Structures are given as structure tokens and as C-alpha cells.
Amino acid sequence: MSADSNVAGVGVNGAKENHLINFIKDNATLIALIVLVVGLSFADDAFFTARNLSNLSRQVTIIGIIAVGMTMVILIAGIDLSVGSVVGLSAVVCTLMMQWGVPTILAVPATLLIVGVGIGLWNGFWIAKFNIPPFIITLGMLTIARGLALTLTNGSSVPVTSNVFPLIGGAYIPPMLSSIVLIACAALAVYSIFRDVQQSKAHGVEVNMQELLVNGAVMIGGFALAFHVFTSYKGIPVPVAIFAVIAFAGIYTLNSTRFGRRLYALGGNEDAARLSGINVVRTKMIVYTVISVLSALAGIILASRLNGASPNLGTMFELDAIAAVVIGGTSLAGGSGKVSGTIIGALLIGVLNNGMSLLGVVTFYQLIIKGLIIILAVWFDVMQKK
Amino acid sequence: MSEVVLKMQGIIKDFPGVRALNNVNFEARSGELLALMGENGAGKSTLMKVLSGVWPYPTYEGDIFLRGEKVRFANTKEAEAAGIGIIYQELNLIPGLSVAENIFLDRQFTDAKGRINWNQTFAETQKLLTELGINDIGPTDLVQNITVGKQQMVEIAKALSLKAEILVLDEPTSALTDKEVKDLFRIIRKLKADGVCMCYISHKMEEIEQIADRIAVLRDGQTIGEVTPIADITLDQIIARMVGRDIKDMFPKVDFTPGEVTLEVDNLSVTNPDLPGSYLVKNASFVARKGEILGISGLMGAGRTELVGGVFGAYPDQTTGDVKLNGKELDIKSPKDAIDAGIALLTEDRKALGLFLDKSISFNTTISSLETISSKVLGIINTQQERKVVKEYVDQLGVKTPSIDTVIGTLSGGNQQKVILGKWLNSRPDVFILDEPTRGIDIGAKVEIYKLLNELVQQGVTVIMISSELPEVLGMCDRILVMCEGEIVSNFERDDAKKEAIMAYATGSA
Structure with missing residues (x-):
């Protein structure tokens, strides 16, 4: 600790400026998101309404769910380009199965298994076992899965016949129950932070007050906003609840489990990871399976919300998912990154899409702006490392 | 002038x-x-x-x-x-x-x-x-x-x-x-x-x-x-x-009677992937005993690193031969198998094969023994326990660092090496193989590492040390194997080992 305080002691003014700059650097995406939200609220009255924000949150979930998996893939210095096609294939397979008379409750897990686990194991097998670049394997799967979806449907859309299925993407948890859930989650979050601080203090570990304050403020702000939006408009959308669970599981896995540690190790130095006793092949196969299952799930939610599946669903989703991860600060070189960053990245893209549509920006321009923002985010990341 | x-x-x-x-x-x-x-x-x-x-x-x-x-x-x-x-x-x-x-x-x-x-x-x-x-x-x-x-x-x-x-x-x-x-x-x-x-x-x-x-x-x-x-x-x-002080004893070797045989390697060969039909290690057989430091000497490229790598399961597709530990035949197909069996390998190339440079001391210390600090089923890591374990090693090995969260890449070579030693000690090995453990490390840290090796053999660990520095091998090892062109060409007891004789075998001129 002594060396730290020495460093901080060099010139009080300089230190203060550095704190501010570091703070902005550490939370650049978050600050950008907040600025964007505030700006849009002033620019268009329709933006900061419970209805719009509720819809926005539901739109974000699809890319968000895939991006949680993509964070893990990129963390181990991999890439998965096939996610968009997996979305399309799983939407088609699930709706077709229901058309053939399979009940929703069976069709959904069967799709996750056949499309999600199946494609994931296939990708993972080639990548892990034979060391073929993931870019190539998943690029191949991008066209294979899309081709399968087109073949199965003969190129036309599949309508949904079930009454239950549309609930997955379209239903809401009633406002009363939503508020109870939100309050319970908030209480749990506050308790866990409190307990962490207590334990750290008990073990003489210095608590990073700045990080604590930022996290606390973001959490309180987030919960307050969610509470306002979801209790005044219909309640929590089911897909948002699903996304929340997956996001939490992702954060927890990377932060606090053996598996998460191994991903950081694998991405940081694969040879050292292997010589440290990490089963590289198995770990990679699990990661590629996880992202495929999550993509299949996203496909099911999308088909449910749209009440039908077109074989072209999910086209270009891989780019949005990769963009969310990269904007969220995960390094494409592997070894460093966070799911929380990815969530902010996904929100940023969602808000941007939503805001630009509200303001009447032509779709063509939207694409250009989105591309520029991805470049900006990566540039910022590179500059920060220098 | x-x-x-x-x-x-x-x-x-x-x-x-x-x-x-x-x-x-x-x-x-x-x-x-x-x-x-x-x-x-x-x-x-x-x-x-x-x-x-x-x-x-x-x-x-x-x-x-x-x-x-x-x-x-x-x-x-x-x-x-x-x-x-x-x-x-x-x-x-x-x-x-x-x-x-x-x-x-x-x-x-x-x-x-x-x-x-x-x-x-x-x-x-x-x-x-x-x-x-x-x-x-x-x-x-x-x-x-x-x-x-x-x-x-x-x-x-x-x-x-x-x-x-x-x-x-x-x-x-x-x-x-x-x-x-x-x-x-x-x-x-x-x-x-x-x-x-x-x-x-x-x-x-x-x-x-x-x-x-x-x-x-x-x-x-x-x-x-x-x-x-x-x-x-x-x-x-x-x-x-x-x-800044006199180092009285560069090699603080303590006498210790070796115990029973722990590691038996029989006819181990490692093929050369770049040159089919040729071998990096050829029919190497040796034993190591409880409580001894076994040195492996030889020139660079003699196959020492490949020999211990083969034992450790680092290149399963290229390796043939039998490895026994405490009389039990092992089937080592990966480093994980070797670690589970009780073998640890500190690699020669610290940066490329040993360290996660941009991760913390804590991360680096526990990465190969996460099972000991996490729950069995879901693998949830007990952070407090992890901190405790890492702190113990940092204190025991005298790692100079502001905190256990410090990024390991910022430490000096000697301190990095101590952290890696801690990582392997934490896996509680029966056989600890160290490949050039003191390379690029200053003298003070070297002596500390020698002392640690002494403690380990006293606790009954079998230590195998590869080293290119002859004084180190002569000063610290109980027995010395010499390798030349992929083969073990000689086996010296401590008292018989002489610099000249080892060099003669290592250069193939004996």
C-alpha cells in the first residue's frame, strides 16, 4: 500500500486531474449512454416515456442475450459469426415444430437442444479440437445455418399457431408482481454490496470508494428507472426478465466462478493456461455451445414477438452483438472484458436505434452513424491502452 | 590509456x-x-x-x-x-x-x-x-x-x-x-x-x-x-x-538423505514435429527420489525441456513411454492429468508459458488450483479464502508488491518467479519440476529460491531442476543427469560431479 500512496502523493493538483480523467476513461461508455439518454429526452418528448422505454428495453434483449455469449467468446480471443443465422434457424425450427403439432413446452427446449447445442458443439469441435480459426468455422456456419433455414421453409415465412408461444416475447409480468420483484432484487443487491464491503474491511482489504460509489449510483439509478418504467407501463416484459437473468448469470460466471477465471486465463495466454492444467478443448467447446444456445433462445423470443418466423430473421445480428461487446470495452485480443460493459454497449446501440428512429433519421444514415460509433469505441479503447 | x-x-x-x-x-x-x-x-x-x-x-x-x-x-x-x-x-x-x-x-x-x-x-x-x-x-x-x-x-x-x-x-x-x-x-x-x-x-x-x-x-x-x-x-x-551485503553462502545446500523412489520414467521419447522420424528426446529413463534435488544438465537444445515437458503431458501426441509415480502407472494425456497426479512444472519461458502478464498476483497464484478455493458443484470461488491463501504465499515467499491485486507484469523478474513458485506450491505437488528457475533473476532472489528448494525436499517433495548454470547444478543438486542430443548420457552422484566431466558429457566428447 505504501507504494500506492507514494504515487498518489506526487503533486496534489495533478493527481486530482488524473482522477477525473481516469474516471471518464473508466466509465466512458456509461457516460456516453447517459448523455445520449438525456439529450434524446430533450430532443423528443416521445423518448422518455414509460411506453417507449419499455419497448426499447424489449428490443435490446435480443442482441443483449447474444452479446452476453459473445462476451465470453471474445474473451477467449475467439469470434462467432454464425449467431445471426442461428437466430433465424432456431426461429424456423421452433415454429415448424409447433406447426407439426409439437406443444410449445416441448418445442422450445427441443430447439435449444437441436439448434443451440448442436451447432455450438459442431463449431466448438472444429475450433477446439483441430485449431481451425473460429472466424472460418463460424463464417461457414453463418451460411450453412441460413441455408438450412431457407431449405426447411422453402424460403417462406412460418406462422405461429400456438396461443402460448407468443407469450414468451410479448407478455408482461403484472405491475404489482413486477414492483415486488424489483424491490426484492434491489434489496438483495444492496445487501450483497454491503456484505462485500464488510468482508473486505474485516480482511484489511482497501475498498475502492470511487468504484463503489459509481456502482451504487448506477444501480440505484437503474432500479429507480426500471421501477418507474415498468410499474407505469404494463409491468416487466417477459423477455426483459429473461435477459436480466442471463445477464446476471453472465456477470456472476465471469466474476466468481472457476469457469469464468479459466476464460480470462485462456484469452490472456492459451499456452500458459494449458500448462496450468486448464482443459482448453473442453472450455472452448462449452463457450461456443453457450453462445449458440443463447442465440437459439434469442431466435425463439424473436419469433414469439413477431408471431412468426422468416428464414431471414437475425441477418447481421452478429455485427450488432460484436459491436455491443466491443463498445462495452472487451478486448478483441482476448483476456479482458466484462459482461456489465457489454450490457451498457447493447443499451447504447438500442438507445441509438430507437432515438434515431424517433427523430426520423433515415435508416440508411442510421447504419452509417452506427458504424462510426463502433470505430470510435475501438479507437478509444486502443488510445486508452497506449 | x-x-x-x-x-x-x-x-x-x-x-x-x-x-x-x-x-x-x-x-x-x-x-x-x-x-x-x-x-x-x-x-x-x-x-x-x-x-x-x-x-x-x-x-x-x-x-x-x-x-x-x-x-x-x-x-x-x-x-x-x-x-x-x-x-x-x-x-x-x-x-x-x-x-x-x-x-x-x-x-x-x-x-x-x-x-x-x-x-x-x-x-x-x-x-x-x-x-x-x-x-x-x-x-x-x-x-x-x-x-x-x-x-x-x-x-x-x-x-x-x-x-x-x-x-x-x-x-x-x-x-x-x-x-x-x-x-x-x-x-x-x-x-x-x-x-x-x-x-x-x-x-x-x-x-x-x-x-x-x-x-x-x-x-x-x-x-x-x-x-x-x-x-x-x-x-x-x-x-x-x-x-549491498555479503552473500555468505551462494548455494545454501543442506545435506539430506534421499528416500524411496517416487518418479520413474521409462523409455520416454518425444518426436520432433518439424522433422518426422527424428527425436527431441530418445529413450530416456530415469528415477527421482523423495527428498532429493535431481539436476538435469546439458547444452541448450539437448532435449531437457522436452523431456520434462513429455513427463508433464505438454505434447501428448508426440510422446511415448511410461511414467510411474509412487509405484503407480500414470496415463498422462495433458498437463491437467499430470497436475492431478501430483506433478508440477515451472516452465523455462516465464512470459510465454508461465504468466498471465496483465492479470493480478492473486489470479496468477490460484489459476492452477482453483478447485481448492471454490465450491464443488458450481465452482463458485470463495474470494475471502482466495485472498487468505494468496497472502500466505506472498508473505512466505517474500514477494515485494504493494498488494496482491497488483498486475504481475509490473513486478521484477524475481518477484514474478516467486509468484509462479507460489502457484505451483499451492497445487501441493509430490514432484516439482523446475526448468531454469533462476534465469534472469538477481542474486538475492536466486538464493531465496535455493532456500525454498531446500525446504521443499525437507518436506519430502521430489525436486527436479533443469539448469544451464553449472555452478548452480553443482551447488544445489544431489544427483545430476546429463543430456546430450536428446539422450540421457550420464548420471553423477553429488560427490563425483565435476564441472569438466559434466561438460564433456554434455558436449558429447566424453
Whole structure:
């Protein structure tokens, strides 16, 4: 600790400026998101309404769910380009199965298994076992899965016949129950932070007050906003609840489990990871399976919300998912990154899409702006490392 | 007495919170080799960066004189133009380009239209190589196809083509074979005769004795004592200057009676993936006992690393042979199997194979034994327990660090090595294999590692140590295997082991 305080002691003014700059650097995406939200609220009255924000949150979930998996893939210095096609294939397979008379409750897990686990194991097998670049394997799967979806449907859309299925993407948890859930989650979050601080203090570990304050403020702000939006408009959308669970599981896995540690190790130095006793092949196969299952799930939610599946669903989703991860600060070189960053990245893209549509920006321009923002985010990341 | 070409006076260099150089004074003469010695972190590399303009004036204080004239470099180009050439530890060549292209990079001979005159470029390169007496590589050879030793020669040739009068060599022999070292020394002697002034950074005492004329010692950013002719100073005095205290016993070997056989390796072979039909290790059989330190000696490339790698399951597809531990046959298909069986391997190449450089000490310590600090089913890590375990190792091994969350890449080599030792101790091995455990580590840390090895054998661990430094092998090992060209050619008991005999077997001349 002594060396730290020495460093901080060099010139009080300089230190203060550095704190501010570091703070902005550490939370650049978050600050950008907040600025964007505030700006849009002033620019268009329709933006900061419970209805719009509720819809926005539901739109974000699809890319968000895939991006949680993509964070893990990129963390181990991999890439998965096939996610968009997996979305399309799983939407088609699930709706077709229901058309053939399979009940929703069976069709959904069967799709996750056949499309999600199946494609994931296939990708993972080639990548892990034979060391073929993931870019190539998943690029191949991008066209294979899309081709399968087109073949199965003969190129036309599949309508949904079930009454239950549309609930997955379209239903809401009633406002009363939503508020109870939100309050319970908030209480749990506050308790866990409190307990962490207590334990750290008990073990003489210095608590990073700045990080604590930022996290606390973001959490309180987030919960307050969610509470306002979801209790005044219909309640929590089911897909948002699903996304929340997956996001939490992702954060927890990377932060606090053996598996998460191994991903950081694998991405940081694969040879050292292997010589440290990490089963590289198995770990990679699990990661590629996880992202495929999550993509299949996203496909099911999308088909449910749209009440039908077109074989072209999910086209270009891989780019949005990769963009969310990269904007969220995960390094494409592997070894460093966070799911929380990815969530902010996904929100940023969602808000941007939503805001630009509200303001009447032509779709063509939207694409250009989105591309520029991805470049900006990566540039910022590179500059920060220098 | 020859002319003083380089003089550095009162050099002070601060980094945020740390004073890296604190009043450094020394001078070097033409035609001499000045050895710059000091422990890791003593400031040698920083000093050379000041000299070469990497840290331009006024980011440092003090004066640099070249032939009595004060110089202040704004960048490395200016230093280069003034005749200062630096050969860094990590070579700066472009692997996909030829020797000639590397030497004359960005300075190729061109005609009036700017087209490269390759004939002249190649001819000039050949002239340089001939001058240096390098006859086994040509101007058109690709750098990626020549050995590290030859690459270093190319760097030297490049520096000379820039008319360098002062040549700085930063640990030039750390990746060279014995023969390459001999070649390098031949060239150094020739350069001396030509009047080039060389500053030579190294940890290796033997080398210094062989080729240095005078020696300057750095400790904690300060020059300790005067620049001293090598003839007027003893090894012990050099070490005392470097560590600031007398090291009474460089090799604190404790006598210990070896117990029963633990590890049995029978007919282990490792094939060479680059050359089908040939072997990196051929029919190697040996045993190791409880409570002994078994040394494996040999030249670089003799197959020592591959032998222990084969035992550890590092290349399962290339390895054949039987490994038994405590009488039980093992089926090792991966490092994980080896670790689960109770074998640990500290790898030679710390950066590439041992460390997660941008991760914390804590992360690096527990990565190979996460099972011990996490729940069985979901693998949830108990952070408090992890902190406790890591703290214990950091304290026990004396790792110098502000906190266990410090990024390991920021520590010195010796401290990094201690963390890796902690990582493997935490896996509680029965057999602990260490491949060059003290390479690139300062003397103080070396002795600490030796003491730790003693403690381990006393606790009944079987220790196997590969080392290229003969004094270390002779000083610390109970038994010594010698390898030559992939085979175990000899087995010495401690009392029978002599430097000359080991070298004879290692070079295949016994």
C-alpha cells in the first residue's frame, strides 16, 4: 500500500486531474449512454416515456442475450459469426415444430437442444479440437445455418399457431408482481454490496470508494428507472426478465466462478493456461455451445414477438452483438472484458436505434452513424491502452 | 590509456512515485568492454534508455558527454546519428525480411528515381558480414530462418553499418547456445580491437570474467563504487556491491538423505514435429527420489525441456513411454492429468508459458488450483479464502508488491518467479519440476529460491531442476543427469560431479 500512496502523493493538483480523467476513461461508455439518454429526452418528448422505454428495453434483449455469449467468446480471443443465422434457424425450427403439432413446452427446449447445442458443439469441435480459426468455422456456419433455414421453409415465412408461444416475447409480468420483484432484487443487491464491503474491511482489504460509489449510483439509478418504467407501463416484459437473468448469470460466471477465471486465463495466454492444467478443448467447446444456445433462445423470443418466423430473421445480428461487446470495452485480443460493459454497449446501440428512429433519421444514415460509433469505441479503447 | 568516449554524469531519472536513477556516474573508453552489472530493477535498462534517447532531455537530469562534448538527444535518431547503437534483449528485426533488408531498412541504396539498387544493398551487406567474420549466413537469407544467435549478429552488423562507436548490449547471451556465445565473444573481441566502446549488461559472472575490461555496478539507481578494472575485483566483491551485503553462502545446500523412489520414467521419447522420424528426446529413463534435488544438465537444445515437458503431458501426441509415480502407472494425456497426479512444472519461458502478464498476483497464484478455493458443484470461488491463501504465499515467499491485486507484469523478474513458485506450491505437488528457475533473476532472489528448494525436499517433495548454470547444478543438486542430443548420457552422484566431466558429457566428447 505504501507504494500506492507514494504515487498518489506526487503533486496534489495533478493527481486530482488524473482522477477525473481516469474516471471518464473508466466509465466512458456509461457516460456516453447517459448523455445520449438525456439529450434524446430533450430532443423528443416521445423518448422518455414509460411506453417507449419499455419497448426499447424489449428490443435490446435480443442482441443483449447474444452479446452476453459473445462476451465470453471474445474473451477467449475467439469470434462467432454464425449467431445471426442461428437466430433465424432456431426461429424456423421452433415454429415448424409447433406447426407439426409439437406443444410449445416441448418445442422450445427441443430447439435449444437441436439448434443451440448442436451447432455450438459442431463449431466448438472444429475450433477446439483441430485449431481451425473460429472466424472460418463460424463464417461457414453463418451460411450453412441460413441455408438450412431457407431449405426447411422453402424460403417462406412460418406462422405461429400456438396461443402460448407468443407469450414468451410479448407478455408482461403484472405491475404489482413486477414492483415486488424489483424491490426484492434491489434489496438483495444492496445487501450483497454491503456484505462485500464488510468482508473486505474485516480482511484489511482497501475498498475502492470511487468504484463503489459509481456502482451504487448506477444501480440505484437503474432500479429507480426500471421501477418507474415498468410499474407505469404494463409491468416487466417477459423477455426483459429473461435477459436480466442471463445477464446476471453472465456477470456472476465471469466474476466468481472457476469457469469464468479459466476464460480470462485462456484469452490472456492459451499456452500458459494449458500448462496450468486448464482443459482448453473442453472450455472452448462449452463457450461456443453457450453462445449458440443463447442465440437459439434469442431466435425463439424473436419469433414469439413477431408471431412468426422468416428464414431471414437475425441477418447481421452478429455485427450488432460484436459491436455491443466491443463498445462495452472487451478486448478483441482476448483476456479482458466484462459482461456489465457489454450490457451498457447493447443499451447504447438500442438507445441509438430507437432515438434515431424517433427523430426520423433515415435508416440508411442510421447504419452509417452506427458504424462510426463502433470505430470510435475501438479507437478509444486502443488510445486508452497506449 | 585509451580515450574516454562516453561519460555520464549525475544522471537522475524519475518515474511517477519512483526514482529509477539516482545520481549515476561512469565513463567508458574506446576499445574496452565495460560490464554494467546490477540486480533486476537496479536501473541498468533505464540508464541505457537515457543514453539512447528513448528518454529525451529534459525528462532526466544530468549530463552525457561524447568525446568530451555535451550531448542532449531529443530522440533515438539523434543518438543513432551520434554513433550510439543498442542491441536490445528482445531483438528488433523483421522476421519476414532478408538480412540485407533488415540491416539497411529504410536506408537502401537507391538510384535517382528512388528505385532500390539491390545489388549494391546485397554487396554492402556481404561486406559487413565478412568484416565481422560471419560466413554462415548470406544477405538474402530470411531472418526468420536463422537462429537467434545469428539474428543478434545481424543486429550488431546493423549497428556497425550505422557507424556506431558505442555499442550497448543488453543481456545478449540470454537466448544463445554455448557455441553462439563463443561466436559472439569472438566478434566482441574483434570490435574491441577496432576501438569500439561497448557497454555490456549481464547477470552472468562467468561471461563478465571472460570478456569485460572494467566493471560498473548499479544498485537502486546509483553507481556503487568506482568503475573498476576486472583484474582488481573479486567475484565476491562484485556480488557484495550488487546486493549491498555479503552473500555468505551462494548455494545454501543442506545435506539430506534421499528416500524411496517416487518418479520413474521409462523409455520416454518425444518426436520432433518439424522433422518426422527424428527425436527431441530418445529413450530416456530415469528415477527421482523423495527428498532429493535431481539436476538435469546439458547444452541448450539437448532435449531437457522436452523431456520434462513429455513427463508433464505438454505434447501428448508426440510422446511415448511410461511414467510411474509412487509405484503407480500414470496415463498422462495433458498437463491437467499430470497436475492431478501430483506433478508440477515451472516452465523455462516465464512470459510465454508461465504468466498471465496483465492479470493480478492473486489470479496468477490460484489459476492452477482453483478447485481448492471454490465450491464443488458450481465452482463458485470463495474470494475471502482466495485472498487468505494468496497472502500466505506472498508473505512466505517474500514477494515485494504493494498488494496482491497488483498486475504481475509490473513486478521484477524475481518477484514474478516467486509468484509462479507460489502457484505451483499451492497445487501441493509430490514432484516439482523446475526448468531454469533462476534465469534472469538477481542474486538475492536466486538464493531465496535455493532456500525454498531446500525446504521443499525437507518436506519430502521430489525436486527436479533443469539448469544451464553449472555452478548452480553443482551447488544445489544431489544427483545430476546429463543430456546430450536428446539422450540421457550420464548420471553423477553429488560427490563425483565435476564441472569438466559434466561438460564433456554434455558436449558429447566424453
